[in-house]
Amino acid sequence: MADPLLQVQAVSKTFGFGGVFWTRRWLQALDQVDLEIQRGQTLGIVGETGSGKSTVCRIVLGLIRPTAGRVIFDGRDLTLLPASEMRRVRRQMQAVFQDTASAFNPRQTVQAALLAPLEVHRVGSRGSRLTLVEEALHHVGLDTSFLGRHPHTLSGGQRQRVAIARAIILRPSLVVADEPTSALDVSVQARILNLFKEIQRELRLTYLFVSHNLGVIRYVSDVVAVMYLGRVVEVGPVDQVFSAPQHPYTRALLEAIPRADPTKRQRDIPIMGEIPSAYRMPSGCRFHSRCPVAMEICSHEDPPSYPVGENHRAACLWHDRRFVDGAPSWIASLS
């Protein structure tokens, strides 16, 4: 049954840079983004630099306000909540970021770093807090000998464990993880990813998991959203999206990943050119300038999101009834 913990509805975000009103440059970071995460599941977001995936995280966490749209968390619209209420809700959502070196106060011990959220939210008594700290450490596979250590004496993997312990210590329902393993070595990354899966089961957590690494997203996600220039171009169950992608950008992205198999090398460059500047947004479909299967109409008609399978949508005009007859063979026809 659908039981969304988080819904992002038609969220747009525009940033302004420099100048006064009429000389200011405006950058549309997000445009009408719709996303939904079911309780206990993981929504993975993939996309290249400038796709807006980190902006989604920051809006969900309430760190910045959307220009338009609604963020509904556990039935409540966060964009309407007063600051005092927001603080209470924030206890329910925690974050883990990529750069663990700057995520901690260098003068604070692990114990102090883990106590801080409990103190801020006035959880438990002084004595019971320490028990909670030890419990959280235990969850992430560290023992109490780490309590007195300082962040810089820890390895990257250990620091990320402490960051995860800090994120779960308030028993949140949602954890937003923005590239949490991108700075780690492969062997450490595997352990952290397994840890994320383990504590999700144990604590029934819901994840919003952002990564540019499609292998990582495949491994942790139930549902995946593919973003391009501030839009969600495809969203669906991870197995479906990866095995039968329905947007040319998703296809190109999947083809561009170097495979750990020298007998299957890329023959052709999947997409030419680079992601255009968000200051000069392409007309029509945002991907048309790089799309290998673009039609003439794509340069001036902006595609809506079409249903292409169960819980699976893609924003590509090839799915439109007008064109589906001549579509490339990989385009699923629903009619």
Next chain:
Amino acid sequence: MSGAPRAHRHGDRPPVLGIEGLSIEFAMRRGAARVVDGVTLEVWPGEIVGLIGESGSGKTMTALSVLGLLPRTAKITAGDIRLSGTSLLGLPEAQLRAIRGRDIAMIPQNPMSALNPVLRVGAQVGEPYVLHRRADWKTALAQAVRRLTDVHLPLPDERASEYPHQFSGGMQQRAMTAMAIALEPQLLVADEPTTALDVTIQAQILRLLREIREEHRTSILFITHDLGVVAETCDWVYVMYAGRILEQGSVERIFAHPGHPYTQALLRATPAAEPAQAELVSIPGTIPSPLDLPRGCRFLDRCPYRFEHCNEEPPPLAVETDHTARCWLLEAVNG
């Protein structure tokens, strides 16, 4: 099953790059940290050789030593580095400077910090012609534009007169590559050249490096932590761990039949986009500190197959023709 003999080897000629028994140490308060220990590797004409390792493996120090760019505190304590048979060690700095850029060039991980922010790109790409060939600036700039065309930079004439900050990351890396191939060096050392790039751009740069090899027969030493990138690009692979080469072989052999438990573990710990993996097998423990290396095999503490014999340092043992791994299991199996 036959092992692939090394296709690029020429019996009568020396390798383009021959590193033999190289050791590099840092003097620390707690003793000497040997970060590279007895490394032997070869790069043959027209060959792309992957040097793969996680952080702390010593791969970057090995690369820097080839260019004579080791930090001042590092000391080469043993071994030799030869370029087409001529030893580079002990050459006076003036002679090394003549070799760098002309015979050996480097493509760094972060082009933005390698490019001079206040010089036009054309001048930077053209500079080698002035420095090494005593060309006048007009000729040098014309050559620069030619090289920028070689690396498929769009609008090379106009781009040559722009500054690095006006370039995207992918374009900056193309410019660095243009500069590196300016004088058609025998050897390119590429240190994680695509790690900072998005995957679609990475695919384009990898394609470019292969093209340069085809067209100019340039040899490339490719330093990376990414197994996919190695599988996609390299002919020959060296796997480095805690200062040692643990395994070497053709790219097909290494990926199809990894001989060393560490290589096997790395492959199992890497999340793939397709097909999905049920479980990532992580590697327990951490890489040993260069100040506190285990006696015997470097991978000892983390190896699932260790037995008494592993306390003794394993020599390179043959898995197959031209495929060796430093692991006692091979001797146990081969008898």
